[in-house]
Amino acid sequence: xxxxxxxxxxxxxxxxxxxxxxxxxxxxxxxxxxxxxxxxxxxxxxxxxxxxxxxxxxxxxxxxxxxxxxxxxxxxxxxxxxxxxxxxxxxxxxxxxxxxxxxxxxxxxxxxxxxxxxxxxxxxxxxxxxxxxxxxxxxxxxxxxxxxxxxxxxxxxxxxxxxxxxxxxxxxxxxxxxxxxxxxxxxxxxxxxxxxxxxxxxxxxxxxxxxxxxxxxxxxxxxxxxxxxxxxxxxxxxxxxxxxxxxxxxxxxxxxxxxxxxxxxxxxxxxxxxxxxxxxxxxxxxx
Amino acid sequence: xxxxxxxxxxxxxxxxxxxxxxxxxxxxxxxxxxxxxxxxxxxxxxxxxxxxxxxxxxxxxxxxxxxxxxxxxxxxxxxxxxxxxxxxxxxxxxxxxxxxxxxxxxxxxxxxxxxxxxxxxxxxxxxxxxxxxxxxxxxxxxxxxxxxxxxxxxxxxxxxxxxxxxxxxxxxxxxxxxxxxxxxxxxxxxxxxxxxxxxxxxxxxxxxxxxxxxxxxxxxxxxxxxxxxxxxxxxxxxxxxxxxxxxxxxxxxxxxxxxxxxxxxxxxxxxxxxxxxxxxxxxxxxxxxxxxxxxxxxxxxxxxxxxxxxxxxxxxxxxxxxxxxxxxxxxxxxxxxxxxxxxxxxxxxxxxxxxxxxxxxxxxxxxxxxxxxxxxxxxxxxxxxxxxxxxxxxxxxxxxxxxxxxxxxxx
Numbered sequence: 001x002x003x004x005x006x007x008x009x010x011x012x013x014x015x016x017x018x019x020x021x022x023x024x025x026x027x028x029x030x031x032x033x034x035x036x037x038x039x040x041x042x043x044x045x046x047x048x049x050x051x052x053x054x055x056x057x058x059x060x061x062x063x064x065x066x067x068x069x070x071x072x073x074x075x076x077x078x079x080x081x082x083x084x085x086x087x088x089x090x091x092x093x094x095x096x097x098x099x100x101x102x103x104x105x106x107x108x109x110x111x112x113x114x115x116x117x118x119x120x121x122x123x124x125x126x127x128x129x130x131x132x133x134x135x136x137x138x139x140x141x142x143x144x145x146x147x148x149x150x151x152x153x154x155x156x157x158x159x160x161x162x163x164x165x166x167x168x169x170x171x172x173x174x175x176x177x178x179x180x181x182x183x184x185x186x187x188x189x190x191x192x193x194x195x196x197x198x199x200x201x202x203x204x205x206x207x208x209x210x211x212x213x214x215x216x217x218x219x220x221x222x223x224x225x226x227x228x229x230x231x232x233x234x235x236x237x238x239x240x241x242x243x244x245x246x247x248x249x250x251x252x253x254x255x256x257x258x259x260x261x262x263x264x265x266x267x268x269x270x271x272x273x274x275x276x277x278x279x280x281x282x283x284x285x286x287x
Numbered sequence: 288x289x290x291x292x293x294x295x296x297x298x299x300x301x302x303x304x305x306x307x308x309x310x311x312x313x314x315x316x317x318x319x320x321x322x323x324x325x326x327x328x329x330x331x332x333x334x335x336x337x338x339x340x341x342x343x344x345x346x347x348x349x350x351x352x353x354x355x356x357x358x359x360x361x362x363x364x365x366x367x368x369x370x371x372x373x374x375x376x377x378x379x380x381x382x383x384x385x386x387x388x389x390x391x392x393x394x395x396x397x398x399x400x401x402x403x404x405x406x407x408x409x410x411x412x413x414x415x416x417x418x419x420x421x422x423x424x425x426x427x428x429x430x431x432x433x434x435x436x437x438x439x440x441x442x443x444x445x446x447x448x449x450x451x452x453x454x455x456x457x458x459x460x461x462x463x464x465x466x467x468x469x470x471x472x473x474x475x476x477x478x479x480x481x482x483x484x485x486x487x488x489x490x491x492x493x494x495x496x497x498x499x500x501x502x503x504x505x506x507x508x509x510x511x512x513x514x515x516x517x518x519x520x521x522x523x524x525x526x527x528x529x530x531x532x533x534x535x536x537x538x539x540x541x542x543x544x545x546x547x548x549x550x551x552x553x554x555x556x557x558x559x560x561x562x563x564x565x566x567x568x569x570x571x572x573x574x575x576x577x578x579x580x581x582x583x584x585x586x587x588x589x590x591x592x593x594x595x596x597x598x599x600x601x602x603x604x605x606x607x608x609x610x611x612x613x614x615x616x617x618x619x620x621x622x623x624x625x626x627x628x629x630x631x632x633x634x635x636x637x638x639x640x641x642x643x644x645x646x647x648x649x650x651x652x653x654x655x656x657x658x659x660x661x662x663x664x665x666x667x668x669x670x671x672x673x674x675x676x677x678x679x680x681x682x683x684x685x686x687x688x689x690x691x692x693x694x695x696x697x698x
């Protein structure tokens with residue numbers, strides 16, 4: 001128990017960032033630019049309508065908001081939760097404005113069987129995935145209204161078993177070649193582009209878990225559990241201080257947190273200290 | 288504290304907060320002046336505000352206004368009986384009625400019947416595998432966020448956050464955030480307990496906390512919370528209600544406790560009870576001076592000096608500990624995910640001496656007597672340990688006074 005403190009951002013380079021804007025900030029008064037997402041024109045000046053980072057592509061200026069719903073693009077890796085089982089499709093909650101769709105025809109059948117989906121498959125849909133289940137998937141296409149169509153037609157996607165989901169802002173996830181990582185600290189992580197991060201114990205034999213609907217309900221060992229809890233708290237600490245999340249930053253944060261107990265990581269002063277150390281390590285890494 | 292209207296305006300009848308709790312007064316027959324205001328407000332700064340009260344003879348005769356009136360009615364109805372026996376009968380009647388109102392603290396509190404089978408709370412979806420993970424974690428005494436089974440999340444408390452209340456506190460517990468404001472008002476004591484003031488509770492489930500509360504969605508939860516709070520806090524063993532009495536049977540302080548849920552992340556009861564205790568500690572009730580003139584008309588004078596006030600003794604105010612039964616163990620301060628895995632939880636209010644004053648079971652599942660006993664023991668232990676740091680913090684905050692930079696809602 002304590003009194004609240006006014007906390008200043010610990011980021012090392014926030015103050016010299018010119019590309020961070022808040023609503024109402026004038027981005028440019030030059031009329032030669034085009035108005036993109038997150039901006040509006042006020043008295044011939046291009047003004048930000050959301051808080052975030054300014055991005056420029058040739059003549060087009062956009063503001064990428066810091067806190068936002070997920071705007072999916074084809075190829076994005078997402079972690080989502082099944083909300084509804086419908087005819088030939090599942091509805092999936094993926095932190096976007098509309099629920100995403102996972103069609104029965106875009107999942108792998110158990111055992112990797114390749115055939116047309118029959119009426120029996122439709123009736124057994126709830127045996128594969130039921131309401132509340134978590135899945136990892138990839139965005140297959142985007143509908144005209146912005147809703148996403150997902151697919152799990154790869155062995156790395158599918159139903160998720162035991163583990164912890166952490167819900168963060170999608171803008172904090174760094175786009176990378178791979179969003180699946182087996183971290184050397186003993187756990188694995190899926191950094192969904194939609195801001196949902198899945199932490200799970202690294203499976204022992206990589207082949208078995210592949211894309212199946214089988215989930216192991218064997219108890220997870222205490223050491224794995226501790227690593228996962230530590231990673232979870234590290235992710236929350238990094239997100240609280242708006243540090244971009246990717247495998248290196250998570251790992252550095254994990255290493256910096258080792259001197260503290262897992263439950264102490266979420267204390268504001270410990271969080272500050274850990275994030276500061278992580279940022280220093282990241283800067284050294286870049287140099 | 289800009290809440291004054293000019294005395295001329297305050298003489299008009301103000302709409303009362305809860306209709307029905309204050310009967311309309313008749314016009315004064317002698318002076319034909321408008322009746323005195325039903326609510327007492329302070330006049331402008333630096334002056335004493337004075338209102339004339341009607342002499343007792345002109346109080347409305349209907350209703351059981353005070354003990355004398357009660358006796359009078361009895362006298363009229365039973366003209367044969369002796370006055371002494373009537374007053375005895377009335378006393379017994381009052382005592383019996385009081386037993387219904389006052390809840391005595393017992394070493395092991397009684398379990399109140401659950402109000403519904405379904406626990407209404409902001410809920411989250413959890414998959415079967417996640418549930419297994421959470422359950423095994425609790426079995427091994429390592430929860431998802433690294434806590435043990437009897438650990439609280441990070442608690443932050445700030446008092447005096449709303450300037451137009453008499454006492455307020457904001458508590459954040461993990462991501463649960465609660466704001467409590469207490470407003471003291473002059474009201475009429477309950478006829479059965481004429482020499483005590485009382486507390487009233489209202490819980491507002493704001494749609495800011497979760498979209499589920501939009502429209503009337505939060506009403507059910509709000510009523511359940513306020514009923515429980517009323518049972519826990521509104522008794523003379525928790526708060527010194529006698530100190531809220533101004534003149535027996537006529538006027539007393541009523542503390543309106545308004546709770547606003549700002550964010551829900553599980554364990555609302557504990558967060559609210561901590562906030563109420565902090566807000567009661569922070570409450571400053573202006574001193575009252577009563578004088579009677581030669582005709583028997585009473586005048587109530589409220590001190591306008593903000594430092595000339597009465598503080599409440601919060602030593603015995605209990606804190607609520609919620610224990611969730613998850614698997615074969617129970618956890619304190621459950622998050623929404625853990626709550627989704629539990630079948631039933633036990634709400635226990637514990638004082639600083641470790642006395643259990645009230646217990647209540649919520650949730651659809653059942654608890655066997657053995658686990659209720661275990662949970663009560665754990666609740667007593669945890670609850671007792673909660674009070675000392677809370678009081679220390681409140682005193683520390685008060686000793687800092689104006690030196691402390693207020694954080695409020697932007698911290």
